[in-house]
Amino acid sequence: MSTSTETIEQLATREYKHGFYTDIEQEVIPRGLSEEIVRLISAKKQEPAWLLEWRLQAYRTWLTMKEPTWGNIKYGPIDYQNIIYYAAPKKKPALQSLDEVDPEIRRTFEKLGIPLEEQKLLSGVAVDAVFDSVSVATTFKEKLAELGIIFCSFSEAVQNHPELVRKYLGTVVPYSDNFFATLNSAVFSDGSFAYIPKGVRCPMELSTYFRINAKETGQFERTLIVADEGAYVSYLEGCTAPMRDENQLHAAVVELVALDNATIKYSTVQNWYPGDKDGKGGIYNFVTKRGKCAGVNSKITWTQVETGSAITWKYPGCILQGDNSIGEFYSVATTNNWQQADTGTKMIHLGKNTKSTIVSKGISAGHGQNTYRGLVRIAKGARSAHNYSQCDSLLIGDKCGAHTFPYLEIRNSSATVEHEASTSKIGEDQIFYCRQRGLSTEDAVNMIVSGFCKEVFRQLPMEFAVEAQKLLSVSLEGSVG
Amino acid sequence: MLKVRNLHARVAGREILRGIDLSIQHGEVHAIMGPNGSGKSTLARVLAGHPEYEVTEGEVLFEGEDLLDMDPEERARAGLFLAFQYPVEIPGLNNAYFLKAALNTMRKHRGEEELDAMEFMTLVRERMKQLDIDEAFLNRPVNEGFSGGEKKRNEIFQMAVVEPKLGILDETDSGLDIDALKIVANGVNAMRSAERTFLVVTHYQRLLNYIIPDVVHVLTDGRIVRSGGKELALELEDKGYGWLEEPVRG
Ligand SMILES: Nc1ncnc2c1ncn2[C@@H]1O[C@H](COP(=O)(O)OP(=O)(O)OP(=O)(O)O)[C@@H](O)[C@H]1O
Ligand SMILES: [Mg+2]
Numbered sequence: 115m116s117t118s119t120e121t122i123e124q125l126a127t128r129e130y131k132h133g134f135y136t137d138i139e140q141e142v143i144p145r146g147l148s149e150e151i152v153r154l155i156s157a158k159k160q161e162p163a164w165l166l167e168w169r170l171q172a173y174r175t176w177l178t179m180k181e182p183t184w185g186n187i188k189y190g191p192i193d194y195q196n197i198i199y200y201a202a203p204k205k206k207p208a209l210q211s212l213d214e215v216d217p218e219i220r221r222t223f224e225k226l227g228i229p230l231e232e233q234k235l236l237s238g239v240a241v242d243a244v245f246d247s248v249s250v251a252t253t254f255k256e257k258l259a260e261l262g263i264i265f266c267s268f269s270e271a272v273q274n275h276p277e278l279v280r281k282y283l284g285t286v287v288p289y290s291d292n293f294f295a296t297l298n299s300a301v302f303s304d305g306s307f308a309y310i311p312k313g314v315r316c317p318m319e320l321s322t323y324f325r326i327n328a329k330e331t332g333q334f335e336r337t338l339i340v341a342d343e344g345a346y347v348s349y350l351e352g353c354t355a356p357m358r359d360e361n362q363l364h365a366a367v368v369e370l371v372a373l374d375n376a377t378i379k380y381s382t383v384q385n386w387y388p389g390d391k392d393g394k395g396g397i398y399n400f401v402t403k404r405g406k407c408a409g410v411n412s413k414i415t416w417t418q419v420e421t422g423s424a425i426t427w428k429y430p431g432c433i434l435q436g437d438n439s440i441g442e443f444y445s446v447a448t449t450n451n452w453q454q455a456d457t458g459t460k461m462i463h464l465g466k467n468t469k470s471t472i473v474s475k476g477i478s479a480g481h482g483q484n485t486y487r488g489l490v491r492i493a494k495g496a497r498s499a500h501n502y503s504q505c506d507s508l509l510i511g512d513k514c515g516a517h518t519f520p521y522l523e524i525r526n527s528s529a530t531v532e533h534e535a536s537t538s539k540i541g542e543d544q545i546f547y548c549r550q551r552g553l554s555t556e557d558a559v560n561m562i563v564s565g566f567c568k569e570v571f572r573q574l575p576m577e578f579a580v581e582a583q584k585l586l587s588v589s590l591e592g593s594v595g
Numbered sequence: 596m597l598k599v600r601n602l603h604a605r606v607a608g609r610e611i612l613r614g615i616d617l618s619i620q621h622g623e624v625h626a627i628m629g630p631n632g633s634g635k636s637t638l639a640r641v642l643a644g645h646p647e648y649e650v651t652e653g654e655v656l657f658e659g660e661d662l663l664d665m666d667p668e669e670r671a672r673a674g675l676f677l678a679f680q681y682p683v684e685i686p687g688l689n690n691a692y693f694l695k696a697a698l699n700t701m702r703k704h705r706g707e708e709e710l711d712a713m714e715f716m717t718l719v720r721e722r723m724k725q726l727d728i729d730e731a732f733l734n735r736p737v738n739e740g741f742s743g744g745e746k747k748r749n750e751i752f753q754m755a756v757v758e759p760k761l762g763i764l765d766e767t768d769s770g771l772d773i774d775a776l777k778i779v780a781n782g783v784n785a786m787r788s789a790e791r792t793f794l795v796v797t798h799y800q801r802l803l804n805y806i807i808p809d810v811v812h813v814l815t816d817g818r819i820v821r822s823g824g825k826e827l828a829l830e831l832e833d834k835g836y837g838w839l840e841e842p843v844r845g
Contacts, residue, residue, distance in 0.1 A: 546645055
């Protein structure tokens with residue numbers, strides 16, 4: 115499997131012109147949000163009536179909702195009428211060579227060890243395509259199609275597999291779920307759709323695909339992944355390369371559905387622009403991610419490495435509905451400079467013998483504020499449910515902060531719930547110990563941090579783990595000494 | 596190879612080292628003994644460059660270079676190794692990974708090829724055998740959950756891998772059982788050579804039965820009050836430190 119992934123990766127890094135998204139002509143609609151705009155978006159995408167109706171219901175619900183204020187984050191008011199809700203992805207200006215790329219970004223590329231060709235791709239430099247991009251796409255898709263796997267953009271899925279989309283859309287995150295998810299439901303632009311049929315094990319990490327398409331992810335992304343009975347899929351979202359975007363507000367929704375005996379692994383590396391050293395600019399990332407273990411013995415694992423964004427508000431959770439189903443959440447969230455993260459998970463135990471594991475590692479440096487917020491709910495009928503939570507915080511310097519808010523709601527006395535938490539500081543003595551062994555302060559910090567995050571990195575696919583580790587060291591650069 | 600002249604150092608607003616003079620030649624082993632709190636570990640940390648300690652007076656030459664002008668990592672790369680009295684734990688950080696990185700920065704500094712994983716493992720296995728260390732050690736996090744004795748042994752193991760020019764052992768014998776003490780002493784002895792120098796801080800004459808010192812110094816209250824041959828250690832064992840209260844000058 116790894117060799118085939120590699121070839122595809124090689125091919126993919128040379129691909130640049132068209133991704134898998136259908137080309138949409140460059141069009142912009144007026145700023146602001148109204149029923150008209152929602153209709154316009156739906157019309158542009160030639161959506162069926164039921165989907166327009168769904169969007170409209172979401173929009174009307176959204177009008178009655180208030181932006182949540184419970185998060186441990188601070189930011190100025192967002193003017194929702196000053197956002198353009200539909201814009202075809204702009205083509206980035208084609209640059210002639212990497213020399214034209216912002217040196218700061220290039221430096222980061224190099225630190226991350228991103229291959230030259232890929233650097234060009236990510237920054238919009240014209241590349242000599244050795245392989246025709248269409249053929250790469252085709253190879254990839256053919257392979258999946260042979261197995262009956264559907265993997266395409268959300269819009270394509272609406273056109274080509276409306277019955278599947280209709281069956282599952284909103285079943286995990288209903289349009290009325292929360293302020294940001296509801297906004298997304300009204301105006302979502304595009305995203306990804308995957309369906310793994312019964313008994314099929316998806317033979318490749320769906321990672322390279324995202325590498326090439328990541329630059330086109332929009333402001334209001336919508337992803338839906340369904341693993342049918344006995345299916346397996348490992349999905350990688352995001353990109354370790356620094357991502358800039360003119361849109362400050364991002365509100366994505368991801369829904370996962372695992373039927374009987376199915377397994378979904380969903381891994382994210384998020385490296386959106388965090389703002390500058392003084393806290394100016396930066397992406398606000400308000401995401402709703404939720405998986406439903408609908409079937410017996412099903413399993414959903416969320417793994418996330420969050421280093422970017424000025425504000426991260428995100429609680430990937432699992433609804434453990436099927437008996438014996440398993441939910442896992444492994445997270446590393448770093449905040450440096452003026453970044454703020456309020457992140458965690460929700461594990462909702464409904465079925466019998468359901469198990470959940472939560473491992474959260476928060477790293478704060480600079481003036482960063484890192485909050486873990488986790489809910490474990492064990493419903494009345496969830497006999498013999500089990501949860502294990504571990505929340506560790508690491509502080510670098512003394513201007514940053516770590517906060518932990520674990521919520522427990524236990525309605526069944528047969529449940530076992532374990533919670534461990536720790537807060538530590540990178541000690542002067544630890545750094546000195548490393549330096550006494552010849553390591554620079556920077557290497558020392560990186561090593562201490564990577565040790566701290568080990569349990570989470572272990573969950574990532576190999577090649578991604580290495581990148582994620584490098585990414586962490588880049589994002590914490592200059593935080594000590 | 597190491598020349599310490601009138602070294603004064605303070606920490607937390609208090610002067611701890613109050614004029615240390617010490618001269619060690621290549622290949623020698625010097626022992627430092629002295630009561631609790633007399634400044635032995637402080638001397639070791641100051642030599643290694645711990646940022647918390649402020650040198651207020653004096654100079655230190657290491658192989659002719661101004662040691663005090665170097666960062667801790669530069670000192671380490673130049674061949675100064677400190678086996679800590681209290682080695683710190685680094686949770687989650689793999690011992691082998693850590694040691695390989697350390698060794699390779701030092702090799703790079705010496706202009707030697709960095710070792711790849713295979714070469715590193717070959718070297719490390721050999722050293723582990725010498726020091727009777729279990730291979731499982733390698734895959735454990737640095738010092739995390741190690742017993743007191745294991746931590747000490749790990750320090751000597753690291754020293755044996757990076758092969759420094761000067762090894763400073765701060766009470767490496769404390770906490771070791773008798774067998775471990777012999778193993779560690781043998782390990783140190785195996786490293787002794789005409790080029791390699793050791794500064795051994797200890798409370799117990801017993802260690803010096805195995806690692807035979809050329810010179811024994813007594814440190815009390817931030818000063819070296821007496822220096823002598825290995826017999827001095829025996830005398831101390833017998834009489835304690837009381838009789839040395841009055842510094843001997845000259
Ligand atoms: N970081 C520090 N902050 C405050 N005081 C310190 C610090 N380091 C050392 N001291 C003080 O300096 C004095 C000497 O300490 P040091 O650790 O050098 O003693 P020692 O000779 O190694 O003792 P022992 O035999 O118990 O190991 C002690 O009084 C100690 O409390
Ligand atoms: Mg001491």
